[in-house]
Amino acid sequence: xxxxxxxxxxxxxxxxxxxxxxxxxxxxxxxxxxxxxxxxxxxxxxxxxxxxxxxxxxxxxxxxxxxxxxxxxxxxxxxxxxxxxxxxxxxxxxxxxxxxxxxxxxxxxxxxxxxxxxxxxxxxxxxxxxxxxxxxxxxxxxxxxxxxxxxxxxxxxxxxxxxxxxxxxxxxxxxxxxxxxxxxxxxxxxxxxxxxxxxxxxxxxxxxxxxxxxxxxxxxxxxxxxxxxxxxxxxxxxxxxxxxxxxxxxxxxxxxxxxxxxxxxxxxxxxxxxxxxxxxxxxxxxxxxx
Amino acid sequence: xxxxxxxxxxxxxxxxxxxxxxxxxxxxxxxxxxxxxxxxxxxxxxxxxxxxxxxxxxxxxxxxxxxxxxxxxxxxxxxxxxxxxxxxxxxxxxxxxxxxxxxxxxxxxxxxxxxxxxxxxxxxxxxxxxxxxxxxxxxxxxxxxxxxxxxxxxxxxxxx
Numbered sequence: 001x002x003x004x005x006x007x008x009x010x011x012x013x014x015x016x017x018x019x020x021x022x023x024x025x026x027x028x029x030x031x032x033x034x035x036x037x038x039x040x041x042x043x044x045x046x047x048x049x050x051x052x053x054x055x056x057x058x059x060x061x062x063x064x065x066x067x068x069x070x071x072x073x074x075x076x077x078x079x080x081x082x083x084x085x086x087x088x089x090x091x092x093x094x095x096x097x098x099x100x101x102x103x104x105x106x107x108x109x110x111x112x113x114x115x116x117x118x119x120x121x122x123x124x125x126x127x128x129x130x131x132x133x134x135x136x137x138x139x140x141x142x143x144x145x146x147x148x149x150x151x152x153x154x155x156x157x158x159x160x161x162x163x164x165x166x167x168x169x170x171x172x173x174x175x176x177x178x179x180x181x182x183x184x185x186x187x188x189x190x191x192x193x194x195x196x197x198x199x200x201x202x203x204x205x206x207x208x209x210x211x212x213x214x215x216x217x218x219x220x221x222x223x224x225x226x227x228x229x230x231x232x233x234x235x236x237x238x239x240x241x242x243x244x245x246x247x248x249x250x251x252x253x254x255x256x257x258x259x260x261x262x263x264x265x266x267x268x269x270x271x272x273x274x275x276x277x278x279x280x281x282x283x284x285x286x287x288x289x290x
Numbered sequence: 291x292x293x294x295x296x297x298x299x300x301x302x303x304x305x306x307x308x309x310x311x312x313x314x315x316x317x318x319x320x321x322x323x324x325x326x327x328x329x330x331x332x333x334x335x336x337x338x339x340x341x342x343x344x345x346x347x348x349x350x351x352x353x354x355x356x357x358x359x360x361x362x363x364x365x366x367x368x369x370x371x372x373x374x375x376x377x378x379x380x381x382x383x384x385x386x387x388x389x390x391x392x393x394x395x396x397x398x399x400x401x402x403x404x405x406x407x408x409x410x411x412x413x414x415x416x417x418x419x420x421x422x423x424x425x426x427x428x429x430x431x432x433x434x435x436x437x438x439x440x441x442x443x444x445x446x447x448x449x450x
Contacts, residue, residue, distance in 0.1 A: 004292045005311030031353040036334045052358050100423025105347040188422040
């Protein structure tokens with residue numbers, strides 16, 4: 001592992017540097033993916049740009065009904081966000097089950113997004129929250145929906161000279177919930193074999209579902225994606241046993257994560273149904289004031 | 291390869307040294323400062339034997355570049371107790387037989403210390419979660435958890 005390091009003093013210096021150097025440069029924040037890639041997979045780098053100290057890109061704030069999460073927010077930062085987490089438990093659930101606590105203290109939101117992989121725990125949550133990614137370069141700022149940003153496995157839509165600056169999603173209001181569950185081959189320090197995150201916006205008086213979004217870490221292939229048939233089976237219905245059963249039965253039609261060294265396709269589908277059912281049942285209990 | 295001058299505090303002592311871009315914090319602690327407590331296990335953030343405390347949070351020193359440690363406060367096992375004056379966690383690990391080969395012990399104790407600072411009376415589940423970054427292949431964790439509970443109780447007692 002040998003390379004040069006550049007330490008920009010602020011975001012502008014960073015953008016200037018990566019605008020000039022077109023290739024061979026890797027941004028280095030938490031290091032949890034980059035060091036692994038170098039040590040284990042033999043990735044060679046000429047230059048890393050240490051961005052871990054750019055504190056202006058580390059924040060979780062709510063403004064104009066939008067939650068804004070800076071790219072250098074550490075995964076463990078989600079453990080101290082009462083305003084957001086009372087409704088969006090998913091964020092805390094990701095932080096609690098993410099690698100070990102030391103890795104969650106280092107790994108960043110931006111790094112997890114750019115991994116664009118089925119083992120990036122934040123991705124199903126951000127898909128279910130219908131998050132947007134704010135991308136900045138020296139020349140412009142653009143916004144991309146998270147599902148459009150994830151082009152394919154390991155390939156985010158990050159263009160030359162661009163950085164992920166922020167992730168944004170709708171701030172929680174009464175009746176809006178989001179949760180996350182994952183299952184793997186061990187009880188701790190595991191990569192998700194299957195994970196699911198559901199977001200639901202409920203009319204608490206009638207328990208009618210106004211909006212529903214359900215995302216898995218791997219839906220049809222090895223990429224995170226939304227289960228739209230399940231979603232439409234929930235919308236405009238009262239959240240009750242029969243509706244939940246019907247919605248879950250739709251999963252067989254759109255969930256086809258392939259067999260791999262962790263589990264068979266059949267196991268994954270079954271696990272996906274169970275995890276989703278647990279989550280929807282929990283929403284139902286909350287809707288009934290449980 | 292470029293070098294960088296960094297200043298950081300390790301176990302309350304300020305150090306200024308020149309490090310290479312690709313040196314990890316773990317290498318600098320072990321090879322330059324001769325602090326051999328943090329261990330080099332997997333080198334990829336899986337085993338946790340290299341865990342140290344940086345600005346109040348546990349991190350894997352094998353994943354952190356030395357340049358990233360500039361202006362930060364680092365605590366290693368060498369800073370929390372001495373042979374003459376052991377930390378309550380160190381005493382409890384000895385008392386409860388929580389040390390076998392010892393490779394994970396510095397990291398376990400630092401993870402436990404970090405937990406007890408914010409949560410002096412943790413549940414067993416909280417202890418398990420807090421040390422889940424560190425693998426131990428000897429003890430089966432039972433005695434480690436017992437030692438942390440015992441130290442927590444002792445530390446609460448002495449605070450009254």
